[in-house]
Amino acid sequence: MRQFVVIGLGRFGSSIARALSEKNFEVLAIDENEERVKEMEGIVSQAVVLDATDEKALRELGVSDFDTAIVSMGETVEDSIMITLALKEMGLKQVIVKCKSDLHSKILKKAGADRIIFPEREMAERLAESLASPKIFDFIELSKTHGIIEMIAPKKLINKTLTELKLRTKYGVSVIAIKRKLPYSKKDGTTDFKEEIIIGPGPDDELISGDVLILLGSNVDLDKIEKL
Amino acid sequence: MNAVFDDLIELSDFYILSQKFEEAIKVLKKAEKIEKMNAKVYYNLGIAYEALNEKDNARDAYRLALKINPEFKSAQEHLDRLIEE
Numbered sequence: 001m002r003q004f005v006v007i008g009l010g011r012f013g014s015s016i017a018r019a020l021s022e023k024n025f026e027v028l029a030i031d032e033n034e035e036r037v038k039e040m041e042g043i044v045s046q047a048v049v050l051d052a053t054d055e056k057a058l059r060e061l062g063v064s065d066f067d068t069a070i071v072s073m074g075e076t077v078e079d080s081i082m083i084t085l086a087l088k089e090m091g092l093k094q095v096i097v098k099c100k101s102d103l104h105s106k107i108l109k110k111a112g113a114d115r116i117i118f119p120e121r122e123m124a125e126r127l128a129e130s131l132a133s134p135k136i137f138d139f140i141e142l143s144k145t146h147g148i149i150e151m152i153a154p155k156k157l158i159n160k161t162l163t164e165l166k167l168r169t170k171y172g173v174s175v176i177a178i179k180r181k182l183p184y185s186k187k188d189g190t191t192d193f194k195e196e197i198i199i200g201p202g203p204d205d206e207l208i209s210g211d212v213l214i215l216l217g218s219n220v221d222l223d224k225i226e227k228l
Numbered sequence: 229m230n231a232v233f234d235d236l237i238e239l240s241d242f243y244i245l246s247q248k249f250e251e252a253i254k255v256l257k258k259a260e261k262i263e264k265m266n267a268k269v270y271y272n273l274g275i276a277y278e279a280l281n282e283k284d285n286a287r288d289a290y291r292l293a294l295k296i297n298p299e300f301k302s303a304q305e306h307l308d309r310l311i312e313e
Contacts, residue, residue: 152281181279183244190268190302191244191275208247210280 088112173217
Protein backbone atom coordinates (compact mmCIF):
# COMPACT_ATOMS: atom_id res chain seq x y z
CA MET A 1 0.00 0.00 0.00
CA ARG A 2 1.43 3.36 -1.02
CA GLN A 3 1.84 5.97 1.66
CA PHE A 4 1.59 9.68 1.04
CA VAL A 5 2.68 12.67 3.02
CA VAL A 6 0.95 15.92 2.18
CA ILE A 7 2.77 19.06 3.29
CA GLY A 8 0.74 22.26 3.30
CA LEU A 9 -2.99 21.97 3.83
CA GLY A 10 -4.35 24.90 1.86
CA ARG A 11 -7.10 24.38 -0.67
CA PHE A 12 -5.04 22.15 -2.94
CA GLY A 13 -3.20 20.22 -0.23
CA SER A 14 -6.31 19.47 1.79
CA SER A 15 -8.25 18.39 -1.30
CA ILE A 16 -5.57 15.98 -2.37
CA ALA A 17 -5.16 14.60 1.16
CA ARG A 18 -8.90 14.04 1.34
CA ALA A 19 -9.05 12.41 -2.11
CA LEU A 20 -6.17 10.04 -1.34
CA SER A 21 -7.73 9.05 1.98
CA GLU A 22 -11.01 8.33 0.24
CA LYS A 23 -9.07 5.92 -1.94
CA ASN A 24 -7.95 4.23 1.28
CA PHE A 25 -4.30 5.26 1.08
CA GLU A 26 -2.36 6.03 4.22
CA VAL A 27 -1.98 9.80 4.37
CA LEU A 28 0.06 11.91 6.75
CA ALA A 29 -1.03 15.54 6.56
CA ILE A 30 1.23 18.32 7.83
CA ASP A 31 0.74 22.06 8.26
CA GLU A 32 1.92 24.79 10.61
CA ASN A 33 -1.58 26.05 11.01
CA GLU A 34 -3.41 24.27 13.81
CA GLU A 35 -6.87 24.95 12.46
CA ARG A 36 -6.09 23.45 9.08
CA VAL A 37 -4.65 20.37 10.75
CA LYS A 38 -7.72 20.02 12.96
CA GLU A 39 -9.95 20.01 9.90
CA MET A 40 -8.10 16.99 8.55
CA GLU A 41 -8.30 14.99 11.77
CA GLY A 42 -10.43 11.91 11.35
CA ILE A 43 -10.19 12.20 7.57
CA VAL A 44 -6.54 11.28 7.04
CA SER A 45 -4.56 8.59 8.88
CA GLN A 46 -2.55 11.19 10.79
CA ALA A 47 -2.62 14.99 10.88
CA VAL A 48 0.25 16.86 12.53
CA VAL A 49 1.01 20.50 13.34
CA LEU A 50 4.61 21.03 12.30
CA ASP A 51 6.92 23.51 10.61
CA ALA A 52 7.86 21.42 7.60
CA THR A 53 10.98 23.48 6.93
CA ASP A 54 12.37 21.91 10.12
CA GLU A 55 14.15 18.91 8.63
CA LYS A 56 14.90 17.35 11.99
CA ALA A 57 11.24 17.41 12.95
CA LEU A 58 10.29 15.80 9.62
CA ARG A 59 12.80 13.01 10.19
CA GLU A 60 11.55 12.44 13.74
CA LEU A 61 8.03 12.13 12.40
CA GLY A 62 9.20 9.29 10.17
CA VAL A 63 8.53 11.06 6.88
CA SER A 64 11.45 9.20 5.31
CA ASP A 65 9.37 5.98 5.44
CA PHE A 66 6.84 7.41 2.97
CA ASP A 67 6.88 6.77 -0.78
CA THR A 68 5.48 9.99 -2.09
CA ALA A 69 5.32 13.53 -0.82
CA ILE A 70 3.06 16.25 -2.14
CA VAL A 71 4.33 19.71 -1.26
CA SER A 72 1.75 22.43 -1.55
CA MET A 73 3.09 25.51 0.21
CA GLY A 74 1.13 28.27 -1.48
CA GLU A 75 3.02 31.52 -1.96
CA THR A 76 6.29 30.69 -0.27
CA VAL A 77 8.59 29.21 -2.88
CA GLU A 78 11.62 29.27 -0.58
CA ASP A 79 9.87 26.91 1.79
CA SER A 80 8.93 24.60 -1.07
CA ILE A 81 12.58 24.47 -2.17
CA MET A 82 13.88 23.78 1.34
CA ILE A 83 11.30 21.07 1.94
CA THR A 84 11.93 19.45 -1.45
CA LEU A 85 15.67 19.33 -0.78
CA ALA A 86 15.10 17.83 2.66
CA LEU A 87 12.64 15.21 1.38
CA LYS A 88 14.94 14.07 -1.43
CA GLU A 89 17.79 13.87 1.04
CA MET A 90 15.65 11.65 3.25
CA GLY A 91 15.29 9.33 0.27
CA LEU A 92 11.63 9.79 -0.70
CA LYS A 93 11.04 8.14 -4.06
CA GLN A 94 8.70 10.75 -5.41
CA VAL A 95 8.33 14.38 -4.49
CA ILE A 96 5.54 16.27 -6.21
CA VAL A 97 5.53 20.03 -5.77
CA LYS A 98 2.81 22.53 -6.49
CA CYS A 99 4.14 25.57 -8.24
CA LYS A 100 2.96 28.86 -9.70
CA SER A 101 5.58 30.05 -12.16
CA ASP A 102 7.98 28.56 -14.71
CA LEU A 103 10.98 30.11 -12.98
CA HIS A 104 10.06 28.48 -9.68
CA SER A 105 9.53 25.20 -11.46
CA LYS A 106 13.11 25.28 -12.80
CA ILE A 107 14.51 25.88 -9.33
CA LEU A 108 12.33 23.15 -7.84
CA LYS A 109 13.49 20.69 -10.46
CA LYS A 110 17.09 21.50 -9.59
CA ALA A 111 16.21 20.91 -5.96
CA GLY A 112 15.14 17.40 -6.91
CA ALA A 113 11.37 17.63 -7.40
CA ASP A 114 10.21 14.66 -9.48
CA ARG A 115 7.09 16.31 -10.70
CA ILE A 116 5.95 19.91 -10.76
CA ILE A 117 2.29 20.66 -11.00
CA PHE A 118 0.51 23.86 -11.88
CA PRO A 119 -3.05 23.09 -10.73
CA GLU A 120 -4.67 26.27 -12.03
CA ARG A 121 -2.88 26.12 -15.35
CA GLU A 122 -3.58 22.43 -15.80
CA MET A 123 -7.25 22.92 -15.02
CA ALA A 124 -7.43 25.82 -17.46
CA GLU A 125 -5.71 23.83 -20.21
CA ARG A 126 -8.06 20.92 -19.65
CA LEU A 127 -11.09 23.16 -19.77
CA ALA A 128 -9.83 24.87 -22.92
CA GLU A 129 -9.28 21.48 -24.51
CA SER A 130 -12.77 20.29 -23.69
CA LEU A 131 -14.31 23.53 -24.95
CA ALA A 132 -12.32 23.38 -28.15
CA SER A 133 -13.54 19.87 -28.96
CA PRO A 134 -16.99 19.36 -27.47
CA LYS A 135 -17.07 15.78 -28.71
CA ILE A 136 -14.63 14.74 -26.02
CA PHE A 137 -15.99 14.39 -22.53
CA ASP A 138 -12.95 13.44 -20.64
CA PHE A 139 -9.29 12.67 -20.73
CA ILE A 140 -7.37 10.66 -18.20
CA GLU A 141 -3.64 11.05 -18.30
CA LEU A 142 -1.80 7.77 -17.70
CA SER A 143 1.67 9.12 -18.39
CA LYS A 144 3.12 12.07 -20.23
CA THR A 145 2.61 10.26 -23.54
CA HIS A 146 -0.42 8.01 -23.02
CA GLY A 147 -3.95 8.47 -21.90
CA ILE A 148 -7.55 7.35 -22.03
CA ILE A 149 -10.25 9.38 -23.75
CA GLU A 150 -13.97 9.18 -23.87
CA MET A 151 -15.40 10.28 -27.19
CA ILE A 152 -18.53 9.93 -29.27
CA ALA A 153 -17.91 7.37 -32.02
CA PRO A 154 -17.17 9.33 -35.20
CA LYS A 155 -19.65 8.77 -38.06
CA LYS A 156 -16.98 7.06 -40.16
CA LEU A 157 -16.79 4.20 -37.68
CA ILE A 158 -20.50 3.53 -37.33
CA ASN A 159 -22.11 0.24 -38.43
CA LYS A 160 -18.78 -1.56 -38.59
CA THR A 161 -17.43 -4.27 -36.32
CA LEU A 162 -14.22 -3.81 -34.38
CA THR A 163 -12.55 -6.39 -36.62
CA GLU A 164 -13.50 -4.36 -39.68
CA LEU A 165 -12.34 -1.14 -38.10
CA LYS A 166 -8.88 -2.43 -37.12
CA LEU A 167 -8.47 0.53 -34.80
CA ARG A 168 -5.34 -0.84 -33.23
CA THR A 169 -3.51 -1.42 -36.53
CA LYS A 170 -4.79 1.68 -38.28
CA TYR A 171 -4.81 4.19 -35.45
CA GLY A 172 -2.81 2.55 -32.66
CA VAL A 173 -5.65 2.83 -30.15
CA SER A 174 -7.48 0.12 -28.17
CA VAL A 175 -11.17 0.18 -27.34
CA ILE A 176 -11.43 -0.46 -23.61
CA ALA A 177 -15.18 -0.05 -23.40
CA ILE A 178 -18.25 1.13 -25.27
CA LYS A 179 -21.00 3.10 -23.58
CA ARG A 180 -24.28 2.52 -25.31
CA LYS A 181 -27.85 3.66 -24.75
CA LEU A 182 -30.10 0.63 -24.78
CA PRO A 183 -33.70 1.50 -25.69
CA TYR A 184 -36.70 -0.30 -24.23
CA SER A 185 -40.47 0.06 -24.10
CA LYS A 186 -41.99 1.27 -20.87
CA LYS A 187 -45.32 0.11 -19.48
CA ASP A 188 -46.97 3.42 -20.35
CA GLY A 189 -46.11 2.88 -24.02
CA THR A 190 -43.28 5.39 -24.17
CA THR A 191 -39.76 4.40 -25.08
CA ASP A 192 -36.78 5.08 -22.87
CA PHE A 193 -33.22 3.87 -22.58
CA LYS A 194 -30.73 2.55 -20.07
CA GLU A 195 -27.02 3.07 -20.37
CA GLU A 196 -25.05 -0.10 -20.88
CA ILE A 197 -21.27 -0.35 -20.67
CA ILE A 198 -19.63 -3.05 -22.76
CA ILE A 199 -16.27 -3.64 -21.15
CA GLY A 200 -13.60 -5.23 -23.31
CA PRO A 201 -15.78 -5.42 -26.44
CA GLY A 202 -15.22 -8.39 -28.75
CA PRO A 203 -14.10 -8.34 -32.40
CA ASP A 204 -17.68 -8.87 -33.62
CA ASP A 205 -19.15 -5.97 -31.67
CA GLU A 206 -20.53 -3.42 -34.07
CA LEU A 207 -20.51 0.30 -33.37
CA ILE A 208 -23.83 2.10 -33.62
CA SER A 209 -24.74 5.79 -33.77
CA GLY A 210 -24.47 7.49 -30.42
CA ASP A 211 -21.94 5.02 -29.00
CA VAL A 212 -19.36 6.52 -26.72
CA LEU A 213 -15.94 4.95 -27.01
CA ILE A 214 -13.40 4.72 -24.23
CA LEU A 215 -10.05 4.52 -25.95
CA LEU A 216 -6.53 3.94 -24.75
CA GLY A 217 -3.53 5.08 -26.75
CA SER A 218 -0.68 7.50 -27.12
CA ASN A 219 -1.61 11.17 -27.14
CA VAL A 220 -0.57 11.44 -30.78
CA ASP A 221 -2.76 8.52 -31.86
CA LEU A 222 -5.70 9.67 -29.78
CA ASP A 223 -5.39 13.06 -31.35
CA LYS A 224 -5.63 11.51 -34.81
CA ILE A 225 -8.76 9.56 -34.03
CA GLU A 226 -10.42 12.60 -32.48
CA LYS A 227 -10.07 14.37 -35.79
CA LEU A 228 -11.89 11.69 -37.77
CA MET B 229 -56.18 11.63 -34.69
CA ASN B 230 -54.46 11.41 -38.00
CA ALA B 231 -53.72 7.83 -39.08
CA VAL B 232 -50.51 8.79 -40.88
CA PHE B 233 -49.36 10.66 -37.82
CA ASP B 234 -49.96 7.63 -35.60
CA ASP B 235 -48.04 5.43 -38.01
CA LEU B 236 -45.11 7.81 -37.98
CA ILE B 237 -45.01 7.84 -34.18
CA GLU B 238 -45.18 4.07 -34.11
CA LEU B 239 -42.43 3.89 -36.69
CA SER B 240 -40.27 6.24 -34.62
CA ASP B 241 -40.76 3.97 -31.60
CA PHE B 242 -39.68 1.05 -33.76
CA TYR B 243 -36.59 2.89 -34.99
CA ILE B 244 -35.63 3.95 -31.48
CA LEU B 245 -36.00 0.39 -30.19
CA SER B 246 -33.84 -0.87 -33.05
CA GLN B 247 -31.23 1.78 -32.20
CA LYS B 248 -31.69 3.55 -35.52
CA PHE B 249 -31.86 6.96 -33.95
CA GLU B 250 -31.19 9.01 -37.07
CA GLU B 251 -34.05 7.27 -38.89
CA ALA B 252 -36.29 7.97 -35.91
CA ILE B 253 -35.48 11.68 -36.10
CA LYS B 254 -36.37 11.74 -39.82
CA VAL B 255 -39.86 10.29 -39.29
CA LEU B 256 -40.46 12.45 -36.23
CA LYS B 257 -39.71 15.57 -38.26
CA LYS B 258 -42.40 14.43 -40.70
CA ALA B 259 -44.81 13.79 -37.82
CA GLU B 260 -44.08 17.26 -36.45
CA LYS B 261 -45.25 18.80 -39.71
CA ILE B 262 -48.59 17.03 -39.40
CA GLU B 263 -49.22 17.73 -35.73
CA LYS B 264 -47.24 20.38 -33.93
CA MET B 265 -48.88 20.16 -30.52
CA ASN B 266 -48.09 16.56 -29.68
CA ALA B 267 -45.80 15.98 -26.72
CA LYS B 268 -44.93 12.43 -27.76
CA VAL B 269 -43.24 13.72 -30.96
CA TYR B 270 -40.91 15.89 -28.94
CA TYR B 271 -40.33 13.28 -26.25
CA ASN B 272 -39.27 10.73 -28.88
CA LEU B 273 -37.11 13.37 -30.55
CA GLY B 274 -35.51 14.02 -27.17
CA ILE B 275 -34.80 10.31 -26.71
CA ALA B 276 -33.28 9.97 -30.18
CA TYR B 277 -31.14 13.09 -29.82
CA GLU B 278 -30.02 12.08 -26.35
CA ALA B 279 -29.05 8.63 -27.60
CA LEU B 280 -26.94 10.33 -30.28
CA ASN B 281 -25.35 12.51 -27.59
CA GLU B 282 -26.80 15.65 -29.17
CA LYS B 283 -27.59 17.07 -25.79
CA ASP B 284 -28.63 20.59 -26.77
CA ASN B 285 -31.17 19.28 -29.26
CA ALA B 286 -32.38 16.73 -26.70
CA ARG B 287 -32.91 19.42 -24.06
CA ASP B 288 -34.85 21.60 -26.51
CA ALA B 289 -37.04 18.67 -27.50
CA TYR B 290 -37.85 17.69 -23.89
CA ARG B 291 -38.65 21.32 -23.11
CA LEU B 292 -41.13 21.43 -25.99
CA ALA B 293 -42.71 18.17 -24.82
CA LEU B 294 -43.14 19.67 -21.35
CA LYS B 295 -44.53 22.89 -22.74
CA ILE B 296 -47.31 20.90 -24.40
CA ASN B 297 -47.77 18.51 -21.49
CA PRO B 298 -46.28 19.80 -18.22
CA GLU B 299 -47.24 16.50 -16.55
CA PHE B 300 -44.98 14.43 -18.83
CA LYS B 301 -42.95 12.74 -16.10
CA SER B 302 -40.42 10.89 -18.28
CA ALA B 303 -39.64 14.05 -20.25
CA GLN B 304 -39.07 15.93 -17.00
CA GLU B 305 -36.76 13.20 -15.67
CA HIS B 306 -34.66 13.21 -18.83
CA LEU B 307 -34.49 16.99 -18.91
CA ASP B 308 -33.44 17.16 -15.25
CA ARG B 309 -30.70 14.66 -15.87
CA LEU B 310 -29.41 16.54 -18.89
CA ILE B 311 -29.42 19.84 -17.06
CA GLU B 312 -27.42 18.32 -14.22
CA GLU B 313 -24.68 17.16 -16.61
